[in-house]
Amino acid sequence: MSRQTRAIIHPKALQANFSRLQPSLPSRAIAVIKADAYGHGAVNVASALRDRCECFAVAICDEVHPLREAGITQPVVVLEGPHDKQDCVVAKSSNCILVVHNQVQLEWLSELPPQHRPVIWLKVDSGMHRLGFSVQEAARVLAENSWLTEQPCVLVTHFACADEPDNPFNAQQIEQFNQIAVNSGLPVCMANSAATLAHPETSGAWCRLGIGMYGATPLANETAKALSLEAAMTLQAEVIGLHRIKKGESVGYSQTWFADRDSVIATVGIGYADGYPRHCPSGTPVIVNGHRAALAGRVSMDMITVDVTDIPEVSLQDKVELWGRQLPVDEVAAWAGTISYELTTRVSTRVPRVLEQISEGA
Ligand SMILES: Cc1ncc(COP(=O)(O)O)c(C=O)c1O
Missing domain, CATH: 2.40.37.10 (Lyase, Ornithine Decarboxylase; Chain A, domain 1)
Incomplete structure (x- = not known):
């Protein structure tokens, strides 16, 4: 490392930002550390937050192994869920929570003996049309797979425009999602950094903190400084x-x-x-x-x-x-x-x- 080019990671800033963004109880915060913690180093970030964060999230199962090798023991939510059956098999022993968003994933998991199934959260498409079951499909999935609600299931959705707090699409997504959230009575996980700040009513049982924790602004019309976020x-x-x-x-x-x-x-x-x-x-x-x-x-x-x-x-x-x-x-x-x-x-x-x-x- 003779060349002096460096990305210096500031653990105190990560900790301060995490505390700053943490919603009030009973909502709990998941630190999103996918894509090597947005380039900051997943193990660096998980280690900095080890004592204050109950749960981490990554995009894919492959991102879990380095965390376990580094001794990070908290559950890790896999936001894209399994990419094959083997991901389902390994998830339980590596203490992962799989977010299931399609029928094929559901079949892989339902074929596993119940004692080998990891915890499963269900992704609902409330309008972003990227991943998830529609509200109607999700209601059918829950009705046809009673085993899903016999384990600690959480309903997950994601906002398309949370960085624009006044965008009416946020309210549309909340309304759409609430159709299943209220009817099922299941805990929910909706908010990213922007929604946690601008729409605290969406913080639910769990919120997912990414960009704000890294000290950049989650909101289109506010600077990080104005939000008291520090560069990580x-x-x-x-x-x-x-x-x-x-x-x-x-x-x-x-x-x-x-x-x-x-x-x-x-x-x-x-x-x-x-x-x-x-x-x-x-x-x-x-x-x-x-x-x-x-x-x-x-x-x-x-x-x-x-x-x-x-x-x-x-x-x-x-x-x-x-x-x-x-x-x-x-x-x-x-x-x-x-x-x-x-x-x-x-x-x-x-x-x-x-x-x-x-x-x-x-
Ligand atoms: C599904 C999901 N949840 C949460 C996040 C975290 O969002 P943010 O970094 O805006 O807080 C992301 C980020 O891409 C995401 O894709």
Whole structure:
């Protein structure tokens, strides 16, 4: 790890954000750590939350094994449920809860001897039309498979527009879901980070906290800072080259940036192969020695170039923050025309995740 490019993970921020988002009892929070905890490292995040989180969630069964190998013992909800019969067999011994969303999964599970069946939650499609049984199908499934309600079944659904609290589709989904939730009397799990904040009445028995826990905003019209959420990842690199160029000269591939004055350009050791988005245009902010500077020219595979003309005394090996504590990931995502979820999950395996040590007494 001679190159100083790092994703520094802040456990205190994860803990603070988790507490901040936790709904009031009797609702309980599941920490969503799928996709390697949105790029933060699933074991890092589960370890940071080990003493305060009762249950984790991943997308697929394969994501459970590293957690168990790291000694994480809490139940893990598998949001896509089983992808084959073997997933069903392994789920019980690995203390997984499978969210079942289609008939084939249901058949795999019903063929297992009852004592080998894991806990099963049922996914209801309340309008997103991505996964789940319709309200009518779910009612039939529950009626035809009484074994489902003889185990600790929870009804699960997912909002399409929770990041827009005033979107009327939220109320439509709640109304649709309530048709089965109220009739069945089963506990429910509906809310993601956005709904937990903006529609606390949807927190149900369990809510599922993802992006807010990582310190990015779940809401389209609020910043993370306004919601008192702290960055859980700082993506950092260092200056590996410095060039004085003349007014009128260009920087980088395809000559997309020309200096409008004599300029100093810092080359920084991170590129799109590390997960820094190639879509970031010139002007995208980065932090050099605590000062804002701007990307100048195309993002390359392993490097970016930054206009540091106005920043005092930049030297080789100076630290550069691409996003994190000094520069919200949401802001960089907006420059890249995407969302924070994509930026953090795309930080590549070439970038070491370094868990910030919590100092004594801190
Ligand atoms: C089914 C499901 N539940 C919960 C979440 C967590 O959502 P958020 O990260 O917006 O809190 C996700 C995220 O993609 C999801 O797909």
